[in-house]
Amino acid sequence: MIQVIDGFLARIGRSTLSMFESVGRLVMFTALAVSHLFRPPFYWNAFARQLMTIGFYSLPVVGLTALFTGGALALQIYSGGSRFSAEAVVPSIVAIAMVRELGPVLGGLMVAGRVSTSIAAELGTMRVTEQIDALTTLSTNPMKYLVAPRILAATLTMPILVFIGDTIGIMGGYMVGVGRLDFNSSTYLRNTWDFLQFDDIYSGLVKAAVFGFIIALIGCYSGYHSGRGAQGVGNATKSAVVTASVLIFASNYILTEMFF
């Protein structure tokens, strides 16, 4: 019995230690990655390529997510609002919910699924096939060549993606509002604009930038520390999307408190 408890405690101890160790490693990696953003050389070509792969090619996924979410939101808020004859709030609540919360969070999650994984798989494969070692031997710092351009590209493009997504989401709400719920088109648009404040948009875009940073950082971190073989790369990819998503939710709460 004592042995069982002993083993159990030892296991808890070990996993707690290894958790602290991973957190420590992640913090070190983050500090190193950020420091390389500000020290030359900066690889502009690699950065431009990442702007395309991370930013531009994520547009369809973010746009479609926002479109359907905006539509569903309009229906839900109508059904809630009509219980106390407040159907008129639909346009403004759709806009506020989209811009402050759902645009960045859902966009962030979708991009995490698309980008964190692909970064982790790419860097993981490079680690496993010794390409990262080869880079180092060719006097090129992988932190600068691989990590910094990805982090900068994701941090800069996420707000743009989310801004476009917000617009499309509001449009989705508008389409449902006008087409299905018999709102007057110009009233709907006016109500959207009149209630939306600069702070709403601003806080959403700050969130988006933070999520972009998290997405690329975690993708790079997981890939960079990938285990050996195909299985190692698989695990790196999986842990990238899980960690990035959880960190997005957690930082979303913290940021929401800050802007509250």
Added chain:
Amino acid sequence: MIKIKNLHKAFGANKVLTGINMHIEKGRSMVIIGGSGTGKSVLLKCILGLITPDSGTISVNGVDPNTGDRKVFLDQFGMLFQGGALFDSLPVWQNISFRLLQGKRRLSNTDAHALAVEKLRRVGLKAEVADLFPAELSGGMQKRVGLARAIAADPQIIFFDEPTAGLDPIMAGVINKLIREIVVEMGATAMTITHDMSTVREVADEVAMIHEGLVQWSGPVGDIDDSGDPYLDQFINARAEGPIEAVR
């Protein structure tokens, strides 16, 4: 000159290097032999500072790999990795000229392409290969592109990790000759890992055999046939019976 003293490296419980001592004079060619998994690649990576040893010292012309300016240190090296390690997002010519396309004194794309074609010719590949991507090449071709990349910037110290593995005998002969030329003409210091006895005989000035984490035997290549060392004898004569166990 490369000096290695009492080098230890373990991965968890797996003790790979347990006190390696080695000494390579400038401009000499050292060939390292030994069974698979004995830590030959790990040794090269320790010298490059890609793996940090647990204890022991390494000095390359008096400099420790992990102190001082990494760029200055690494600029003197060329390395052919065991698996080629080509960058699969870049075409062959950019792989070969990679080092020369970085930094302030970088080559123009035209010059870098021309240089890549010239290096390709030296490793027995046609100019057309320059514009392909690594994934479009066979294993042996990838190996030779890796070799071209290793010698592209005319390094003073070159490491070749199994340069002829996966090549046909004729191409292996071409590569052996090339490595020998690089040492003689460029005066480079070379360390070559191989399982191929033809490479040992054609490329080596010095031979070191690694067994169970230690240098089992080392000496001039002329002495390998009558070394009197049963381990070395078993290895170079490819015998299944002997002091080295076949199950490892």
